[in-house]
Amino acid sequence: xxxxxxxxxxxxxxxxxxxxxxxxxxxxxxxxxxxxxxxxxxxxxxxxxxxxxxxxxxxxxxxxxxxxxxxxxxxxxxxxxxxxxxxxxxxxxxxxxxxxxxxxxxxxxxxxxxxxxxxxxxxxxxxxxxxxxxxxxxxxxxxxxxxxxxxxxxxxxxxxxxxxxxxxxxxxxxxxxxxxxxxxxxxxxxxxxxxxxxxxxxxxxxxxxxxxxxxxxxxxxxxxxxxxxxxxxxxxxxxxxxxxxxxxxxx
Numbered sequence: 124x125x126x127x128x129x130x131x132x133x134x135x136x137x138x139x140x141x142x143x144x145x146x147x148x149x150x151x152x153x154x155x156x157x158x159x160x161x162x163x164x165x166x167x168x169x170x171x172x173x174x175x176x177x178x179x180x181x182x183x184x185x186x187x188x189x190x191x192x193x194x195x196x197x198x199x200x201x202x203x204x205x206x207x208x209x210x211x212x213x214x215x216x217x218x219x220x221x222x223x224x225x226x227x228x229x230x231x232x233x234x235x236x237x238x239x240x241x242x243x244x245x246x247x248x249x250x251x252x253x254x255x256x257x258x259x260x261x262x263x264x265x266x267x268x269x270x271x272x273x274x275x276x277x278x279x280x281x282x283x284x285x286x287x288x289x290x291x292x293x294x295x296x297x298x299x300x301x302x303x304x305x306x307x308x309x310x311x312x313x314x315x316x317x318x319x320x321x322x323x324x325x326x327x328x329x330x331x332x333x334x335x336x337x338x339x340x341x342x343x344x345x346x347x348x349x350x351x352x353x354x355x356x357x358x359x360x361x362x363x364x365x366x367x368x369x370x371x372x373x374x
Contacts, residue, residue: 126177126201128214134160135212142177146170148209149182162186162210177201177216186210 130138146155149167158167164184171178180198181188189208190199201207203218 124175124218124220126172127217127219128207129217130212130214131206132211132213140214142170142172145172158209158212160210160212163212167209171198179207184210 126142128140128142130136130140140156147166147169148154148156148158148163149165150158150160150163151165154166156170162185164182164186166182167184168182168188169180171180178198178200179188179190179195181195187194187210189195190201191206192208201216203216205216207214207216
């Protein structure tokens with residue numbers, strides 16, 4: 124016999140879980156039955172298999188483990204159609220023979236194999252149709268290439284036909300001992316129009332020099348400020364001395 128849990132809560136409605144060994148239930152990543160809910164403890168409960176009998180044990184969870192709406196404190200044996208609840212997540216216990224599970228797995232494997240073969244056959248047919256279509260297109264293009272088009276292509280002449288070649292152009296040129304061409308006509312420059320002053324044009328072309336004022340540096344400003352303070356202080360001292368001397372003479 125094989126034990127199976129079927130979820131009846133809205134969070135996991137319709138989900139099935141086969142219990143074929145001792146399994147830990149909780150929110151921890153190492154749990155065999157992982158329930159992602161804030162109400163579930165990290166290590167909430169444990170399923171125990173003893174001589175093909177299923178037992179449920181609470182692991183001091185915060186929100187409790189229930190069997191048929193009764194909170195359990197010790198290891199409790201489960202039976203078919205029992206309703207178990209971990210906090211707010213509820214399951215129903217089902218029991219079925221091994222043969223039914225093996226038949227279900229065999230049926231699923233057969234359906235998967237049949238679907239794969241059908242997909243491969245469909246792909247082969249599609250590839251064959253695409254190859255036939257490509258051959259037909261190539262045949263149509265070959266038929267459209269008529270002798271008239273070939274004749275028109277032969278009648279096309281190069282663009283430089285009738286122009287002298289480089290050898291013909293160099294026939295009248297004589298080379299000297301140093302390999303330089305001789306008696307080559309050098310074109311004269313165009314005459315300068317009347318009324319044009321080349322000097323004025325050259326002066327305008329030259330950029331005007333602009334003096335760039337360099338701002339005084341911070342060090343120079345501080346030195347100038349200290350100098351002014353010293354002069355002012357000396358002036359005050361001299362005035363005080365003159366005042367004292369004048370007062371003394373007047374006495």
